[in-house]
Every structure is written in structure tokens, then in C-alpha cells.
Amino acid sequence: MPLSCKCASYLHMFSNYIEHYKKTIRLGVPIMLGQLGIIIVGFADNIMVGHHSTNELAAASFVNNFFNLAFIFGMGFSYGLTPIIGGLFAGKDYTKAGETLKNSLFINFIVGILISLCMLVLLLNIDVLNQPNELMPYIRPYYILQLFSVIFAMLFNSFKQFSDGITDTLTPMWIMLSANVLNIIGNYFLIYGRCGVPEMGLTGAGISTLASRIITFFSFLYIFTHHSKYSRFLTGFKQGIINRINLNNLVRLGFPVGLQMGVETGSFSLSVIMMGWLGSTALAAHQVVGVITTLGFMVYYGIAAAVTIRVSSYKEWNDYSSIRYASFAGLHLTMFVAIVVVSLILIFKNSMGYLFTPEKQVVEMVALLSYSVILYQFGDGLQILFANALRGISDVKYMAYMAFVCHFGLALPIGYLCGFIFDWGAIGVWCGFPVSLTTLGILLWRRFNKLTLQSKNIQVTP
Numbered sequence: 313m314p315l316s317c318k319c320a321s322y323l324h325m326f327s328n329y330i331e332h333y334k335k336t337i338r339l340g341v342p343i344m345l346g347q348l349g350i351i352i353v354g355f356a357d358n359i360m361v362g363h364h365s366t367n368e369l370a371a372a373s374f375v376n377n378f379f380n381l382a383f384i385f386g387m388g389f390s391y392g393l394t395p396i397i398g399g400l401f402a403g404k405d406y407t408k409a410g411e412t413l414k415n416s417l418f419i420n421f422i423v424g425i426l427i428s429l430c431m432l433v434l435l436l437n438i439d440v441l442n443q444p445n446e447l448m449p450y451i452r453p454y455y456i457l458q459l460f461s462v463i464f465a466m467l468f469n470s471f472k473q474f475s476d477g478i479t480d481t482l483t484p485m486w487i488m489l490s491a492n493v494l495n496i497i498g499n500y501f502l503i504y505g506r507c508g509v510p511e512m513g514l515t516g517a518g519i520s521t522l523a524s525r526i527i528t529f530f531s532f533l534y535i536f537t538h539h540s541k542y543s544r545f546l547t548g549f550k551q552g553i554i555n556r557i558n559l560n561n562l563v564r565l566g567f568p569v570g571l572q573m574g575v576e577t578g579s580f581s582l583s584v585i586m587m588g589w590l591g592s593t594a595l596a597a598h599q600v601v602g603v604i605t606t607l608g609f610m611v612y613y614g615i616a617a618a619v620t621i622r623v624s625s626y627k628e629w630n631d632y633s634s635i636r637y638a639s640f641a642g643l644h645l646t647m648f649v650a651i652v653v654v655s656l657i658l659i660f661k662n663s664m665g666y667l668f669t670p671e672k673q674v675v676e677m678v679a680l681l682s683y684s685v686i687l688y689q690f691g692d693g694l695q696i697l698f699a700n701a702l703r704g705i706s707d708v709k710y711m712a713y714m715a716f717v718c719h720f721g722l723a724l725p726i727g728y729l730c731g732f733i734f735d736w737g738a739i740g741v742w743c744g745f746p747v748s749l750t751t752l753g754i755l756l757w758r759r760f761n762k763l764t765l766q767s768k769n770i771q772v773t774p
Contacts, residue, residue: 332641336618340645342481344614346488357495357517360503362596362668368514369669370592371450373599377584378434379458380602381577382427383465388573389423390416390469392566394617395704397477398624409478410545411552412562416470418554419562424466431459441585444592450514457518461525468525471532476621480541487531495524568712569703575712579719579748583727586741590731594738597677600668601742604678605685608653612693615645616700623704636764639701646693654689657682680739687746694753698760707763714755723748 362369393416400409435455438448472484501509502516512519536542536549580602587598619642626634657664661682665675699711723744730740 410548691750
């Protein structure tokens with residue numbers, strides 16, 4: 313090919329990517345800000361609790377790691393709604409979209425009850441996990457408050473994924489940010505006992521979090537039923553029936569995604585048991601590093617969720633060229649964010665622990681664990697991006713299988729081996745995550761390439 317033709321081809325490709333960057337950023341930034349709002353609350357919760365007492369920070373680490381597993385599985389399950397709504401919205405079938413939302417609320421309510429029952433069983437048998445005795449008076453009340461909030465979080469997820477599917481990412485962003493501000497204010501009064509409110513410590517943080525999750529659900533319910541932007545979906549929502557076809561589609565797409573996200577979170581959550589074996593200092597450091605690394609995860613997720621929305625629309629139109637452009641534009645943005653995250657961690661690794669606790673031992677362990685976090689940022693971004701791209705084309709079973717293999721077959725065994733057999737301690741427990749996340753990212757990237765490089769008329773079956 314002549315040089316001039318090659319240059320023209322590269323310029324055309326670059327201009328295509330520029331357009332996809334713009335569209336992905338426009339959709340993804342509100343999702344990012346909403347998710348970062350959650351992380352800011354996580355920072356605020358842990359900073360406030362950590363400065364109240366190190367034991368309460370360690371207890372919060374234990375409880376939050378298990379509930380993160382429950383909440384992220386539930387969030388992943390609700391993700392099955394987004395590509396369905398994206399396709400219906402692209403095809404302007406607003407009545408069916410409203411009916412599908414109604415079915416999603418029903419099945420998410422059922423899943424919320426099942427998750428709550430599972431977490432209740434864990435609470436009733438919590439002593440078998442052999443956590444430090446001094447933490448138990450803090451763990452139990454905080455755990456119960458988190459338990460009550462599961463169903464409200466699941467119902468909110470339905471509305472959020474519906475809104476994302478119709479490309480309205482601003483509404484859930486504002487609801488989440490507003491509720492999170494109220495959560496921080498509630499923390500200030502309830503943790504420290506200001507203005508005549510009893511000083512409740514970690515329990516106060518749990519009450520504030522429960523209240524914020526109730527507020528997010530009822531706020532979205534009110535907006536959906538009263539705002540004009542959602543009026544075209546109300547007929548289907550009110551008159552639609554709960555039917556097996558809709559429920560099967562939601563479960564078929566949602567369960568593998570929930571499993572994929574759940575096993576990833578599960579590997580982090582189960583590692584908290586191993587950190588507990590190393591003592592309260594290791595457990596507190598695990599919590600601090602977990603909050604910090606979730607910051608990067610949620611930004612990556614904002615980009616990846618925008619990719620899902622866009623890919624699901626292109627799939628409806630059988631435009632596989634645009635599917636690839638949208639996905640790889642998302643990958644470029646994700647890798648840029650990963651560079652920023654790695655740079656920030658390198659700069660602040662020795663001091664960022666002081667945001668959460670004045671305990672020097674915890675801060676030093678946070679700095680040590682940061683090296684593992686740095687190593688897996690690019691793999692984490694890669695696997696999040698292509699998991700969501702595959703979700704957009706409704707290919708979800710493969711990612712669930714591979715996530716299980718990587719997280720339970722690599723992350724946890726490597727963590728145990730390095731932490732206890734090789735006696736590397738806390739850093740050893742975290743050694744498995746760079747291996748598992750990077751391996752999973754490469755596998756999902758190869759799967760996406762295999763499917764999208766085939767005929768543009770390919771029918772991808774989940």
C-alpha cells in the first residue's frame with residue numbers, strides 16, 4: 313500500500329477513535345462520578361471510624377469485605393438489565409423496556425432476600441472464622457445494619473441499570489452523590505456524638521449507611537414515576553406483567569456477570585480471613601488498601617459501563633466494526649487512568665495510610681501492600697473493560713468460568729502459599745491478585761477478539 317494511502321487510513325482510524333472517546337467519556341463520566349461518590353463515602357467512613365479507634369477500623373474491614381462480596385454480586389446480577397434495555401431503547405420499544413424494568417425489580421427483590429439469608433447464616437456462624445475476640449462487639453451490630461440494607465441496594469440497582477441502558481447516566485449520578493453527602497453528614501453526628509446525638513462509633517456509621525441506601529431507592533422510585541423523561545416507559549411498567557421470558561433473560565444474562573464479579577470480590581473478601589489470622593494491624597491495613605484500590609476499580613468500571621451501553625446498541629444494529637472501535641477506545645481510556653492511578657499510589661504510598669489511622673504500624677503495612685496494588689492495575693483495567701464489552705454483546709458465560717478459575721484457582725492459592733507457606737505475611741496474601749487479574753484480562757481480551765473478528769453477522773450466544 314502506498315505511503316499516502318497508509319497515512320489516510322491511519323488518519324481515518326484516529327478520527328474514528330476521537331469520536332468514540334468523546335461519546336464514551338460523555339456517558340462514562342457521570343457513571344464514574346456516581347461510583348466515585350461511593351468511594352468517597354468509603355474513604356469518609358474509614359477515615360472517621362479509623363480515627364475513632366483502630367479496632368473499629370479492623371471490624372469494619374472484616375464486615376465490609378464480606379458485604380462487598382454480597383453487594384457486588386448483586387450489582388453484577390443487575391447488570392444483565394443494561395444490554396437488554398440498551399437494545400430495546402435502540403429499537404425504540406419503550407413499552408417493553410418499562411415491562412422489563414418491572415421484572416428486574418421483582419427478580420432483584422428475590423435475589424436480595426436470598427443474599428440476605430446467606431449473610432444471616434454467616435452471621436450465625438461467625439465464630440468459626442476465628443477473628444480477634446476484641447473485634448466481635450463491633451462486628452455484630454455493624455453487620456446487622458449492613459444486612460438490612462441489601463434489599464434496598466438491589467432495588468436501586470434495577471433503576472440505575474435501567475437508566476444507564478437508556479443513556480441517562482446523570483440521574484443515578486446525582487441521586488448517589490446526594491445520598492452520599494447525607495451519609496457523610498450522618499457519620500459526623502453518629503460516630504462522634506455531635507450536637508447531643510449519642511456517640512455510637514462504628515454502629516453509627518452503619519446506621520448512616522443504611523439510611524442513605526433507603527434514600528437512594530425511594531428517590532429513584534419517585535423520579536421514575538413523576539419525571540417526564542421516564543413517562544414513555546410508564547405504560548409498560550404499570551401494565552406489564554411479571555413473566556417467565558423476561559425473568560429468564562434477566563437471570564441468563566445477570567447471573568454469570570454476578571458470578572464473575574462475585575468471585576473477584578470473593579477472592580479479596582476471603583483473603584480478609586487470612587489477614588485476620590495475622591492480627592488486627594494486618595486486617596486494618598487490608599481495609600485501607602482495599603478502599604484505595606477500589607478507587608481505581610470504580611473509575612475503570614465507569615468507562616467499561618459506558619462501553620457496555622454503546623456496544624449493546626451497536627449489537628442491535630449488527631455494527632461489529634463500531635463494537636470494536638467503541639471497545640478499544642474504552643481500553644485506551646482505561647489504560648490512561650491506570651497510569652494516573654499507579655503514579656498517585658507511587659507518590660503517596662508512604663503517607664496515604666495516615667488518612668485513615670494514626671497507627672504507624674498500619675501505615676507502614678499499607679505502603680508495603682501498595683506494591684501489589686500497583687502491579688495489578690493494568691490487568692484489572694483490562695479485565696473490567698473486556699468483561700463489559702462481552703456483556704454488551706451478551707456473551708457472559710465464558711467470563712464467569714474464567715473468573716472462577718483465575719480468582720479461586722490462582723489468587724487465593726498463591727496468596728496462601730506466599731503468605732503462610734513461604735511466610736511472607738501480609739504482602740504474601742496479596743501476591744495472588746496481580747497474577748489472577750492480569751491472566752483474566754488477557755483471556756477476556758482474546759475471547760472478545762475471537763468473537764468480533766468473525767463475520768459481522770455472527771450471532772453470539774450467552
